[in-house]
Amino acid sequence: MPSYNPADIEPRWQQFWETNKTFRTEDDSEGKPKYYILDMFPYPSGSGLHVGHPEGYTATDILARFKRMNGFHVLHPMGWDAFGLPAEQHAVQTGEHPSTNTKNNIDNFRRQIKSLGFSYDWDREVDTTDPAYFRWTQWIFLTIYETWYDPIQKKGRPISELPIPEEVQLRGPDAVRKYQEPYRLAYRNEQPVNWCPELGTVLANEEVIDGKSERGGYPVVRQPLTQWLMRITAYADRLLSDLDPLDWSESIKQMQRNWIGKSEGAEVVFDILGQSPPVASGGLSVTVYTTRPDTLYGATYMVLSPEHRLVDVITTPDQREAVRSYQEASARKSDFDRTELAKKKTGVFTGAYAVNPVNCERIPIWIADYVLTSYGTGAIMAVPAHDERDFEFAKQFALPLVTVVTPNAKWLKDTGSTVDNLTAAYTDDGVAMNSGDLNGLDTTAAKEKIIAHLEANQLGTRKINYKLRDWLFSRQRYWGEPFPVLHGADDTVIPLPVSDLPLTLPEMTDYKPTGSPDGPLAKATDWLTVTRDGVTYRRETNTMPQWAGSCWYFLRFIDPKNPHAFADPAKLKHWLPVDLYIGGAEHAVLHLLYSRFWHKVLFDRGYVYCPEPFQKLVNQGMILGEYEYHCSVADFEKHQQSLVAVEITGTLRKPEEEDKVPTYVLKFRDEAAGVFVDLPDEKIFKEKGKTYLASPKIELTAKAEKMSKSRGNVINPDDVVKEYGADSLRLFEMFMGPLEAVKPWSTKGVEGVYRFLGRVWRMLTDDATDTLKLNPSVKDVEPDKEALRVLHRTIQKVGEDTERLSFNTAIATMMEFTNYFTKQDVRPKAVMEPFLLLLAPYAPHAAEELWAALGHTTTLAYEPWPKFDPALTKADSIEIPVQVNGKLKAVLTVPAGIDAAGLEAAARADAKVIEAVGGKTIKKVIAKPPQMVNLVVG
């Protein structure tokens, strides 16, 4: 048999699996327990697969294959999240329809994914841009549109069940419709949005990073626009509480909790004082939200956001000009710029005053852009003594400050403050002071008392607030799902009947943004206007965001071809929830939150039968480039001469993040080869946990960086497959370290696992011959006791490790097995066969080929997973460490079944132990077979 040649083996088995539909999931479970194992489906970008993709895909594939062999009815699908900006930008540049580019990219992704031998059921492939798919995305949108949230029942209900006041009913169907609009879970609203002129679209808050677009880094400005929103805030509490029982990592749950940002506090009403000259009629008030109502006595001024609707009403004539120019300036800033802590605070006095409701003090009202319209009520009471931003603002504008929570002594000492003269805001809890009836109460008690007081006097109410905002659902783009609605002349919204779905995109020749917040669809004049029963309607020119298609794709996989429903109810009942969902941590918040939200709406409306879609979630860690040694710029410049003398060069590396300092990457010039290589071992030493270059002594950090084109450290999976084969790529990606850890790539490491597969190959075959021939050591004989022990321990360890996704240690165990048997002249078939089954989920092509070489004629994909016998995993004699006062002094070899007394006797009798005890009194003996013995002497 020839030597191990993945280029020959792998395409053959991929063809075999495809032809025989080996991994098709039949609808009939045949009584097997179900297991739905899902990858986060990729956006098929033009640059193709990244080595990060196969990491998650290999993990799920190993588990899918493992579960099949363990008798599960496995669902393991793959598809494409194919709407999105890059394809559209390509279309803008080339005039080519985005679907063409998308289709090419999908074909390339599919080819790459298939070349890795994953056991997907390709008959279930879905594509979010396929009208047969987005028909149901539109259908779900309409379902959400036709739902309102009942706060009493705490669930989404059909809009037809919304109670309509009688006087509205009397005014007829149009009035009812108007009444319903603001209750719908999908609704339209005018609000300031992040308009990105460069991309020609508005962006969701979460797509804006540091005041720039997440994609492309273009500037973003604020502009009011009428937009579709999804009322995800109605579900905030359920999205929060339903996290608890899920089998997700605590850190991801915490990120979701932070994003939802539940806080408990109070809304407080401040009356606005009449002005002289009067600018407003009396009776005006402003409501603020605060999480610290206990500090109300310390509120010495108020701040409204520049966009607050009362600003224009209360501003006095002499302040009008200053206020107006401030409003204009802040409109140009992003939320991030406005809330940045480090920055100097800005603001303008409105000339108006309010009354502090608890002590009747007259306090000035300012506007400042550190207060956002989108959080709370868009206005705050400022308590400069106990809030950092208020403190800075008060210092800036010389506003008064009253301490109402007594700081603890340590804090006063650390900050150099006195109770009456704070040098910083004291934000911790403490005992109330200067606060009337609250004095002497701790923060929790003070909160309770003041809220009771406010409610009793109708000055305020207890209020739970969420940081989570409603989800901006419109995009001014072409390449997304069209909204299945019509707009009437008086701006009424008419949903399309379900029979009209899918509403497809019009053919266009020009995909450029219009330059106004109208999307490119505004140019599709034929498509845009629709006449029904003699009335002319206009279609929506916005499209849905990319998140829409990915919110529910896991449901479509369950019944991907169904023309009558998004999926058959019985099938949904069988497969949901997803048992294991693996993907990148970059989707830890948004995709999962949006997806959970849609799922809950569908659950409330009776279309799915479990409240949460993803039972277990694992985030694979990012794969970085190969590691390199870095040193600081100062050290490099200082030692440049000496470095040149020892043939070391440095390259300046500027990090992408602006706040990170640049470093030099050091390389050693290999005299013989004339190339620059990583610093060799002998030039490096460690001291006190730090790494140094030996001469000249410079502190080094070994670090790996994100793969990026600009650094030139991107690994293309195609190249790895070509060089070492898919099985080696799969094995290496799993062998690198724990699935969830961030870890650097190493091409040498791929060679390592490639050599392992070569050893497995030679363990079983005779590679000196040209034709298929088993290695003469592989014999049909009874395995001896030790061979059985190695096998059964391997079965146990590989099975247990695979089950808990500890793939790296499972692979190490298979390597140990191979290291043992390649040294043996007798390799019993009865041991080799189960081993191949253990290897199969990890390196399926090689395992299938060798399985066939052992004489099998069918795939091993459904062979039962080998069972281990606990009795056979144990050796006759075991080694036990003996400690004296906790320090290892000897190792005893004793029979496996030894008891504590026997072990103690053996330890006391051992010569080395006697020497270590040195005649001292043995005060205590801890003997724990089969672990250790410890003699306490003194």
Next chain:
RNA sequence: GGCCAAGUGGCGGAAUGGCAGACGCACUCGACUCAAAAUCGAGCACCUAACAGUGUGUGGGUUCGAGUCCCACCUUGGCCA
């Protein structure tokens, strides 16, 4: 600044509170070869000639026994501000 992870050989990493460094990479030596590659064998934390001793970011603590548990600090990464 807050919250959450994580710091173990030259590198990736392993280790239910019980022999630290499994497995792999790199490196060194040897076998095979005219030679190289591949392969096979041996070695490989530090200190030491050896015995011994020291070692899991730093400093304390709990325990018969700590990489593992607790406290403080330092560093790195992630998320939030």
